[in-house]
Amino acid sequence: MAYHPFPQTRWTMVLSAKASADSSSLEALQGLAMAYWHPIHAYLRGRVLGPDDAKDATQGFFAYLLARDFLGNIEPEGGRFRNFLLVALRRWLKDERKRVINVKRDAEIEWLPWHDQEMGNHSSHLAATTPEEAFDRSWAESLVSQAMLALKERWQNRPALFEALRLMVESPGNVEKYAAIAVRLEMSEGAVGKAAHDLRKQFAGQIRAVVRDTVARDEDVEEELRYLIGLMRT
DSSP: OOOOOOOOOOOHHHHHTTTTTTTTHHHHHHHHHHTTTTHHHHHHHTTTHHHHHHHHHHHHHHHHHSSSGGGGGGGGGGGGGHHHHHHHEEEEEEEETTOOTTTTTOOOSSOOOGGGGGOOOOOHHHHHHSHHHHHHHHHHHHHHHHHHHHHHTTTTTTTHHHHHHHHHHOOOOOOOOOHHHHHHTTHHHHHHHHHHHHHHHHHHHHHHHHHHHTBHHHHHHHHHHHHHHHHHHH
16 A cells, blocks of 8 residues: 655654664654553553553553564554554553563663653543543543643743633533633633634644644544544544
């Protein structure tokens, strides 16, 4: 199958550079993986692992993923990084089934506190009916959290307004009205409405950018966005 990658995206960088396995492609793989701690953890909790065991297994999987030469054997898995990651996780679980997970084994990578990142309340495994559903729901939550973290930085000069408006984007419905926000922040209602419009537009653009970094084909972006929206509505 012929792939037509976007220029300068992390997943396509990994795919295009896998033959040489250079440092930039490995860094791209690590950068992508860091954002998927919670989806992997949600999948493992869905496999009826306790919180501590799931946490240890998640760290063990990433040690395995990032400490070995995966780049030469990576397959596009339908053009989506999340598909590749889930396939790799299933294979790892199969190999690890009869072994004791040791998180602190000799992995020559720099550990980062992935599970301590500000990624929201990831409880997807509690509502999901299958580990795969837990993975996908947590993936959707992670994308939203990544987008919001980027926007929070962008709105750092107006933190109070950002916090007041972010729920309108994340959870439309029962949120504070423009008029109430305007009174509380000493703004005009029109200015609040304009800011809300801007934030929604920026959020949509940021979500698209995050998704774009994890796919290999033009059509995959739109498919992933439709799937993401469907997950968020259920």
